[in-house]
Amino acid sequence: MIASRIAPRFLQATRGYASQAGVRAPKILEGLPGKYASSAYVAALSKDAKTLEKVESDLKAVSAALASAEGAKLQSFISNPTLSAAEKTKGLEQLLSTGKSGKPDTITHNLFQVLAENGRLQDTEKVIEGFLELMSAYRGEVEVTVTSATPLEKSIVSRIETALKASQIAQSGNGKTLKIIQKVNPSIQGGLVVDFGGRTVDLSVSSKVNQLNNLLQQGI
Incomplete structure (x- = not known):
């Protein structure tokens, strides 16, 4: 090997x-x-x-x-x-x-x-x-990747971090450090995409637009 x-x-x-x-x-x-x-x-x-x-x-x-x-x-x-x-x-x-x-x-x-x-x-x-x-x-860190369409302001990042630390995401790390990684992807148009522990929470505008498009196509 x-x-x-x-x-x-x-x-x-x-x-x-x-x-x-x-x-x-x-x-x-x-x-x-x-x-x-x-x-x-x-x-x-x-x-x-x-x-x-x-x-x-x-x-x-x-x-x-x-x-x-x-x-x-x-x-x-x-x-x-x-x-x-x-x-x-x-x-x-x-x-x-x-x-x-x-x-x-x-x-x-x-x-x-x-x-x-x-x-x-x-x-x-x-x-x-x-x-x-x-x-x-x-170090026992739980990595959480937060993707936004544009760079987030420090106050918003702080609010997101506080919310995540109080969530089940942080608890999955047995109380250890929560490591937040910020990424920027203009294609999501707005909102956030949060990835953690192999799971994704898609709160992006592009996701909602796609859902709407799918509904419209099904109704035609």
């Missing part, structure tokens, strides 16, 4: 912590990027919680860089077939070292080295997304 081949490389930096070999990811992620993310998570937590948070900080720095104005250049760099795995890993390390997270943890270094050697750097964003998903589960 990929995870069993990746983990030893990560765990080279965690010698002395072998007694914690029973550490597991809090949830199973699908796909190859999920296996890389899970292996990095297990390797970091096998060392200690501080290392886990450091790796999270490193990966968030890379994610922010990819989303920045220079993101396209970085994407071209990591997907450039003329560069060696060592050159790509070194470039990413330099990026991390100049960021707010400081010098990257050895496990972060090993993660990108393995991705580069296996020709999987193009999966960087998916691997980071998977790692952050594991961190959310580690």
